[in-house]
Amino acid sequence: MNQPNIPDRINFLAQKWQEGTITNEERQEFENWYNSFDNSLEIPGESRKHMEQRLYSLIAEKGDIRLKQKTNWPRLAAAASILLCLGIGGYYFVKRDTVKQVAKVVQYDVAPGSNKATLTLANGQQISLDDATNGRLAVQGNTRITKTSDGNLAYEPTDEHTTASASIAYNIVNTPLGGQYHLTLTDGSDVWLNAGSSVKYPTSFKGSERKVEITGEAYFEIAPDAARPFRVVTAGQVVEVLGTHFNVNAYTDETDIKTTLLEGSVKVTGSNHTKIIKPGEQTVLNSNGLNVTNADLEEAVAWKNGEFRFNDEKIGSIMRKLARWYDIEVSFKGPLPEEGFNGKISRYKNISQTLKMLEKTKAVHFQIEGRRVIVMQ
Numbered sequence: 206m207n208q209p210n211i212p213d214r215i216n217f218l219a220q221k222w223q224e225g226t227i228t229n230e231e232r233q234e235f236e237n238w239y240n241s242f243d244n245s246l247e248i249p250g251e252s253r254k255h256m257e258q259r260l261y262s263l264i265a266e267k268g269d270i271r272l273k274q275k276t277n278w279p280r281l282a283a284a285a286s287i288l289l290c291l292g293i294g295g296y297y298f299v300k301r302d303t304v305k306q307v308a309k310v311v312q313y314d315v316a317p318g319s320n321k322a323t324l325t326l327a328n329g330q331q332i333s334l335d336d337a338t339n340g341r342l343a344v345q346g347n348t349r350i351t352k353t354s355d356g357n358l359a360y361e362p363t364d365e366h367t368t369a370s371a372s373i374a375y376n377i378v379n380t381p382l383g384g385q386y387h388l389t390l391t392d393g394s395d396v397w398l399n400a401g402s403s404v405k406y407p408t409s410f411k412g413s414e415r416k417v418e419i420t421g422e423a424y425f426e427i428a429p430d431a432a433r434p435f436r437v438v439t440a441g442q443v444v445e446v447l448g449t450h451f452n453v454n455a456y457t458d459e460t461d462i463k464t465t466l467l468e469g470s471v472k473v474t475g476s477n478h479t480k481i482i483k484p485g486e487q488t489v490l491n492s493n494g495l496n497v498t499n500a501d502l503e504e505a506v507a508w509k510n511g512e513f514r515f516n517d518e519k520i521g522s523i524m525r526k527l528a529r530w531y532d533i534e535v536s537f538k539g540p541l542p543e544e545g546f547n548g549k550i551s552r553y554k555n556i557s558q559t560l561k562m563l564e565k566t567k568a569v570h571f572q573i574e575g576r577r578v579i580v581m582q
Contacts, residue, residue: 315556315576318400318530320356322386327374327408334358334378334386345374348391348408358388360408373411379403380421383532385508390417393428394435397509400529401456422454424509427469442475442490452505458525462490465505511552513559517545520569524580531556534577542582544568 218227218235227235321335324342332342334352343350344363351359358378380386380398387397391409398404402421415435427435429448437444439455442462449469455462464473465487472481475490480497482488487500507514508530515523520542524535530552550562556578560571572579 314573315531315533317553317555318383318385318532320386321384322358322378322380322398324350324358325377325379326350327376335384345376345408348374350376350408358386360389360391362391362409374408375405376408377403377405381532382529390415392430392433392435395426397424399423399508400532419453419455421456422452422508424450424452424506426450442473442495445472445474446470452509454505456525456529459522460491463505464488464490465500465502467502467506507549508552512549513552514549515546517547519543519545520563520580523563524578527556527559527578532576536577536579538579538581540582541580542568 218231319335321333324332324334326332326343327345330343337352339352339354339356341349341351342358347363349361349363351361353359378386378388378398380400380402382401384400385398387395388404389395390406392415394415396404396406396417398419399422402419402423404417404419404423406417410433413433415430415433416438417436418438420439423437425435425437425446427446427448427450431447435446435448437446437453439453439462440457442455442464444451444453444464446469449471450467451469451471452465452467453463454465462475464471464482466482466484468484470481470483472479473488473490473495475488475495478495480488480495482497485500485502487498487505489496489498501514501516504514504516508526513523513526523546527533528535533556544566546563546566546568548562550559557573560573560578564570568582570581572581
């Protein structure tokens, strides 16, 4: 396996990035490498020239590159230019409007969310999945419920058989604010839950359909089964698929219910209308009815991939996302900024680092008081 700290490998990836020939896997490898840089790279008021000089030295040190070999400097410049364009450390935020004075006050910090959820069995028993040990958790009917070695929840058929007339047993997985979880249903379909979300599902699918109910946000990878469509029910909407990858955002504190399709085809029904969408499209259900738009796929599933991604997003929407993931209270002092924010950052940074990146736009600043964040212009 290639190691990202080998000089030739770093230079190779940097050159491919500049030429536009880098693959998705190579891009992720390079991003993982530069994401290991810390915030010591960022010195307020420092000139770009001096920043570049420090960056060359840091790349050389991390890559074990011999500076005395002059032929390496152009390659260092290639890697450095990419880091500078990406905002150093993988962060970049662009302010679209007026620049305002910013005064930053950070007195506390809040750690990011993690894998945690509660499983409620059909008999009402509750199991804290983050505290439960790996292995078998329960058996319901002809289904075995297991916490896997990687911390996920899996439903698998047992060798036992129940009568066809046996009642269907339903389970519920709830993620708290600051939590997320992944489970695999008995048909092999995978469900990822975002913070403050839930999914209700049968321990085994019977009959002519597979149906689950969700609140909040969930990403699905559905096992194909032409004889039994898979239906996802939210408040006011039903999504029907045979086998596909899609994301549903149905938080009650959002004005829109968004269904984004990555692979396959889905039929969305809501507000007495039905739409069939193709990969790269999104349905939006709100007071204006059910409409279809082009989707930003990376933004729609960023949470599942461990990132926050903002595309001309208002601060109110951004803070709702942060509130769910960091389990914080948000309050606003004065009018909300009108600017749209663009950028990305890992969801696994402490909140102070996330807020610091937003503050670089100089359009907004924050004060952290325990688990309360005050937003100010």
